[in-house]
Amino acid sequence: MTAVAAPEKAGSRGVAPTQGLRKPRRYGRILLYVALVLGAIPTLLPFVWLVRSALMQDAQMFVSPPEWIPSPFQWSNFGEALTSQPFGRYFVNTLVIAVISVLGTVLTCSVAAFSFSRLRWRGRDVVFALLLSGVMLPYAVTLIPTFVMWQELGALDTIAPLTVPSWFAGAGGGVFNIFLLRQFFLTIPFELDEAAYIDGASPWRVFWTIVMPLSKPAIIVVTIFTFIGTWNDFLGPLLYLQSEENYTLSLGLASFQSMYLTQWGYLMAASAAVIAPIIALFFFLQRYFIEGVTLTGIKN
């Protein structure tokens, strides 16, 4: 019983104990872990299936009942899949779009959030409320005119439609970032600004040297979510990018899928290669991920 009631190990984030008023009975604990394992199996099974298929020869893949351990390990699936189409190029394209979008979003959203939280000007709150109301709009409504606009500007098949909006506070979903940053900025003591203004600092200086350095957690959250959002975006690249050399990973994978319909080894290898960077990123920044999702949920 003592082992069961032991406090959590350092490193996992603490939870407020809620149901632990009476010491739960042993079979209750066992049941709990059984339930968790039962939940984890279907959650992880698709990943196992993905990896096992990515490393298998076709012949073994079509055996019934299914085999789980590749023999031999067909590492060449990765090589074949990733060189049959220029996935390296897609990777770079995606990275370029994601980095430009993250820079634009973080910069313009935090500047706006600063204005909406720490500068007083007439009409400020009305403007902010108006911007927020845009969150409700389904993307389908703006899709067609926006497409036509970029077409008229001759910007189809360039990264402009996928990156320029982020330099205007990200359009659509960007409002949410402003909201998140604003909430965070409001928790920083206003005395800091006042002291700086007395020393003759400009609002920009206050923003850049005081507020931004103190807001790293919020900025990291916005960075992560913008990065993932653009990295995983499919509809945007599908609409705007036409020539293969400009494809992103998502677009490349979709076209790869339509070409290699039944080459499951290659398809799974390519998918695994597309998934891996995001999962790696997650393990480095895990704390911020969960914090970010939590922040988004608590906003109401």
Next chain:
Amino acid sequence: MRRLETRWGILMALPAILGFLIFTIGPMAASAFFSFTDWTIGASPSFIGLDNYTAMVGDELFWKSLTATTYYTLGSVPLVLIVSFAVAMLLNQKVRGLSAWRTIFYLPTLVPAIANVVLWIWIFNPDFGLLNSLLRQGGLPDSQWIYGESTAVPSLIIMSTWGFGNTMVIFLAGLQGVPRHLYEAVSIDGGGAWRRFWHVTLPMMTPTIFYNLVVGVVGTFQVFNQAYVMTEGGPNHATLFYVYYLFRKAFTESEMGYASALAWTLFMIIMVVTFLMFRNARRWVYYEMAGAR
């Protein structure tokens, strides 16, 4: 200082304001206008009043897409809510290795949409896919999954449940915010686990449930990738989801006017549904402030 503050204030908000005008208000007004026109790309739009909207009434595929989308929403949202709430409840016990468990359940939400779709095409493969292999090993009959007219939408609902991690993390945060003294009060009155759940956890969680419900409904109403990559709306239009139908009208059949009308109809549907959910919320969502009245 005052004038300086105003000047800086507007200047710093300017990118956001311009972005709102250029990428939200402008396109919104434009698509409202286009929805009253007959317009194919290349030609100039001609005004036809409400014709697009009245045409929808007689458009069999419009109704089909609305039904398919509603079916998907009604299946996916409750399932995701229940699964993520249940797992969050489990993780809210004093679980050892919480962060490891949380990571496991969160992992699927990280999979990029297209990789997710490609993986599930393989899982649903009727001949050698994971699900039919399991069914056969269990001595059960095969299913056609996304390739059968009646099983296509349920298959996509199952697939959507895999991504319950985001919702779960939000539930978990909510559960950790339930004040401890309320549980103590129930225990002092001799209440057991069931009463703690029914009289404390559930009522205190209603705002979080409501938030996840609204986000879920609005999100599932706009499902697109699965229909585009996995099923192309088939078989026999079973998965002709609304936004996919709209996309096809706009960018395959080039009926921009009609597609704009579809977009505005979707907007209105989402507004009405959201409004109804909020109105209904007063009956079951508990807010601490409102409780004090």
